[in-house]
Amino acid sequence: MADATVRLPGAAPADTYLRGDLVVKAAVAAGADAVHPGYGFLSENADFARAVLDAGLVWIGPPPEAIEAMASKTRAKELMGLAPLHEVTDADLPVLVKAAAGGGGRGMRIVRRLEDLDSALRSARAEAASAFGDGEVFVEPYLEGGRHVEVQILADTHGTVWPLGTRDCSLQRRHQKVIEEAPAPGLSEELIRELHTLAVRAARAVDYVGAGTVEFLVADGKAHFLEMNTRLQVEHPVTEAVFGIDLVAQQIRVAEGEPLEEDPPRARGHAVEARLYAEDPATDWTPQTGTLHRLTVPEGVRLDTGYEDGDPIGVHYDPMLAKIVAHAPTRPEALRKLASALERATLHGPPTNRDLLVRSLRHPEFTTARMDTGFYDRHLADLTKPTPDPHAPLAAALADAHGRSRFGAWRNVPSQPQTKRYAMAGEEHEVRYRHTRAGLEADGLRVVHADARLVVLEVDGVQRRFEVARYGDELHVNATRLTALPRFPDPTTQHAPGSLLAPMPGTVVRVAEGAVVGATVQAGEPLLWLEAMKMEHKVVAPRTGTLAALQAVPGQQVTVGLLLAVVRDT
Structure with a gap:
């Protein structure tokens, strides 16, 4: 859809979209007069915002100072009168290790045992550095059984701040959102006013300009501040559908200095969005690669995608193929509309989470708005039971x-x-x-x-x-x-029992300290970690026994089915 494109050589994020100098150079070469940072990579990087401004371009986002104040989650918590944990004891558990920069669930780990903290810190730092170019992480208490609720804000340069309703994003895997909706169902008017007040207070505290999101965990009827995302969110279309506005167009108008109306538009109806991922939820959300041969959805829903039929799905970027959004007068109608559209969509290519999405949208805990962030921890096995057509x-x-x-x-x-x-x-x-x-x-x-x-x-x-x-x-x-x-299986493709094969293409980022040939390992024990699609994926021992062979080394590029290790009975 672009009028002009500039190629960024390379494949990994560190060579392309994390290279602010190359992005600015591309904008200048294309004759652009402004830069919209999107909602990933450098979108919350104050140095990148300054580089855009220094190049004489308009930055379609908040001032660099506001990004610095809020994009680091540690500084944002301090600004809101909160502080991360500096020393963790058994009494603090469970805790959440979280990347200070970026979002999207990368660089996040739940720790329930003190002895797992060091490993979680190492893993989160490595993942955050790969995804955001910043390995800083922090630790905070982890509240279980809460709902992830957020407020979309839009602020202009004239002192007006709009709180644009609420969104519920509680259905998450690996701390990444899967299904989002607006407005968040089942909240009291008093709690909604409190959420709006806190969100506006956060925006005014840093003289915010543009679109942003203030995120909360709602537990026991109370709002607990999580962070402020100084960018557009992936789930912004549900707010657009409910309020009848184009948030990206509004961002551009604000960057041009236009004032917002005194009051935001009225909300109408309910909207729900599902993120369609190339992944297998039944096998620890393993990302899938290959060719997307065909992707079509029925009319009546919104489809946001960067893929066309025949495009390859690679290993270097996020496995999200598309966002499908349904809007209707009521929540039950919106849920039914989206579930039906997903069910009738044509998806030819690698495995996706389509069936999981349909079943989630129809699950009684979700349809009655009793869900929380532990939804998939409780229901994943039932939601991923295979039900192929026997004919x-x-x-x-x-x-x-x-x-x-x-x-x-x-x-x-x-x-x-x-x-x-x-x-x-x-x-x-x-x-x-x-x-x-x-x-x-x-x-x-x-x-x-x-x-x-x-x-x-x-x-x-x-x-x-x-x-x-x-x-x-x-x-x-x-x-x-x-x-x-084939009619007759190829004998060369057979592997001995206990063989550990690469579940996905990617890069070996590290091997477990105790994973040495001759060591005794337990079934399910992590042996190594692969990086694929911007996230680390744990690869575990297939059985209990002796590690008889280990062929994986850090930095190694692997393909699906490559033999990584062999575990034999002791």
Whole structure:
């Protein structure tokens, strides 16, 4: 959608979007007169804001001094009369290790045992440095059972500050938001006024200008200040939908010096947003890579995405593919609208969290607004139970067989059935069908129609349609993803029991201190950490036994399925 683009050579964030000098140089080269920092990377970096201003460009954001005061979460807490923990004892547990710069859940770790604190600090520092170029972290008490509620603010250069309602972002994985909505449901009018007052106070304390978000943890009916994000939030579309405004357009107007109206517009209806990630929630939210062959959603919802059909999903950046937003007069209508749109979306490519999103939106704890930040800790196993369509493999086989039965290919005597094998939801499935004079025939089911893209089967007297798409060995039958398997497995791909294979492409960032050949390890014990898609991912021992081989070394680039280690029975 850009009128002009400037390439930043490199792939890793440290070589591209964390290089403020290159971004400013690109803006100047393109003839731009202003820079909008987006909502990641350097968007909360005061030095970058100054570099933009020093280059004679307009900075579409708050003053550098306001960024410095609030972008560091340690300084923000001090400004609000709070302070991080400097010494942690058993009495303080659980605690949260948190990156002082940036956001998005990176550089955050929950610590429930004192002996895990040092490891959490090291891991959080490394992740924060990689994502934000700043490894500073701090420790604060961790409040369990709370809701993540935030207030969108918009301030101009004339002293007006708008508190634009509330948002609830309690459904999170790895401290990253998954589903967000506006307004936050079930809050008392008194609590809403308190949240608005605190948010405006935070903005005025630093002479804030532009769009920002003040985040709170609401527990026991009280608001606990978390941080202020001096930038636009990923979830800003739900506020835009409810208030009928374009926050980015407003940011630009404020940067041009235009005043806001005295009062913000009225809120109307309810909006909910789901973040569609290329990841497998059932396997510790493992990010997925590959080609996004197709992404379409039904009309009536908003789709924000940076992907087009055929784009590769790489390992260097966030695994979020899109944000899908639904707006309706009431919360139940908005939830139903979004769940239906996700369910009917066409998603061809690597595994995604689509099924998790649909089930989350329909979960009774969420629909009745009784959720908190521990939602997925409690319900992930149930929400990720595989429910593939049992007829999908047959539909895939029949579509694949279309056109293979040519004139003269049938015989008068019954032929042996054709067989095909597919992997579906982690299991192998073998299906059988026959070519006859009447067409394709499958045991137990009547084949009403079959071609390369559409199969219609009669199941228990009901005709069901299966749309089939194939990309090499990857097949998509309606919403079910399958992989075609060879008739005879390749013996060279077999690994001995206890082999630990790379679950994703990435970089080995470190190996556990006790992970040496000959050491005894326990099932689930961390052996090494991979960095992929801007986050660290723990790789654990597949079984209890002796570490017989360790082939991973820090800095090593690995591909999916690469042998990292072998654990043998003691």
